[in-house]
Amino acid sequence: MKYIFGPVFSRRLGLSLGVDLVPYKVCSMDCLYCEVGKTTLKTFDRREYIPVDEVIGELKSFLSKKPPVDYVTFSGFGEPTLNSGLGKVVEFLKSEFPQIPIALLTNSSLLFRDDVIADVRDIDIILPSFDAAFEETFKKVNRPCSELSVELIKIGIRRLREETNVKIWLETLFVKGINDSDAEVKAIGNFIFEIKPERWQINTVVRPPAYDIKGLSVNELEKIKTFVGYPETEIIGKSYAERKKMPVKDIKIEILELVKRRPCPVDEIADALGLLEGEVKVALDALLKEGKAEYVFYGNKMYLKGKEHS
Ligand code: SF4
Structure with a gap:
């Protein structure tokens, strides 16, 4: 396209x-x-x-x-x-x-x-x-x-x-x-x-x-x-400067709000929240460990998806 x-x-x-x-x-x-x-x-x-x-x-x-x-x-x-x-x-x-x-x-x-x-x-x-x-x-x-x-x-x-x-x-x-x-x-x-x-x-x-x-x-x-x-x-x-001061726990909440609605790749999460991809990845790791989100593959891309009741 x-x-x-x-x-x-x-x-x-x-x-x-x-x-x-x-x-x-x-x-x-x-x-x-x-x-x-x-x-x-x-x-x-x-x-x-x-x-x-x-x-x-x-x-x-x-x-x-x-x-x-x-x-x-x-x-x-x-x-x-x-x-x-x-x-x-x-x-x-x-x-x-x-x-x-x-x-x-x-x-x-x-x-x-x-x-x-x-x-x-x-x-x-x-x-x-x-x-x-x-x-x-x-x-x-x-x-x-x-x-x-x-x-x-x-x-x-x-x-x-x-x-x-x-x-x-x-x-x-x-x-x-x-x-x-x-x-x-x-x-x-x-x-x-x-x-x-x-x-x-x-x-x-x-x-x-x-x-x-x-x-x-x-x-x-x-x-x-x-x-x-x-x-x-x-x-x-x-x-960006202010975003970087956001604690990981707040970033996690914002990410979860997004991916509970629709699966989303890391670059789009970063873009939507005005964050750097590195910041998103730190928060994502925590969400994955806590079992609140999971990765799913679609086409050749990896998406993060919020787990139900997370
Ligand atoms: S694309 Fe929008 S922000 Fe960029 S120069 Fe044009 S009006 Fe300004």
Whole structure:
């Protein structure tokens, strides 16, 4: 498969089948924190970067086997809404596999456009980014195309709220010393209260970023949550540094929660929990010794499975 990947566990969406609609790092931004890498083609042009008929072919052959999938998620190597065939893929999924909800991770840059709003209106959950309320900060943290501005991002997110019924899980990723000043957080908070997303997810740098930057501690994220006071706020990012301080017993509990639901290979567990594979293995050994989990083989891969009543 060239354009679909997974399913992988994600804390937010469960077992998610990823769909890539643009080649490696084709994006309208070049965010400091990007986990994929530095943007190689920064563009604002909407076109069929990847032939969507091929994407549809891959989805059809994979989903027809009825694999356990909680979401089909447009995400991956760049900004999915740059592909002008997005709406065609959504339409295909809704007509052939209506039982599987669709999610979209987007940087919000093209939501101001009529054609993009039309393409996304049947998606179930959209996770748009909103990292800065001031123009200067926006340019620093997201390093956007010259055509983009905070105002355009706001217009797009407002359109999503006012013209569609999709659930909005708005995400703000905080970078130390860049978009975490009181004035910035206050202004971001004002926009959150205006949009009233079903969830406001606050995140920080959890994986190796494209540029040399630092994330916030959970304590600092907690302070932002309290300062803004939006009721539906979730902290979703814990930096590696903080994760490493997690005692093995806590890591064990989190792993067990995952593998009781579905068997999962070690790399996916590490990915889903934002841990290093070494950390996961230490906790896994303990779970195996305690008889709370076991390994099962499927295909040529080893999965960890939670034992019943563990
Ligand atoms: S919008 Fe997403 S893919 Fe594009 S640079 Fe930012 S984090 Fe990376």
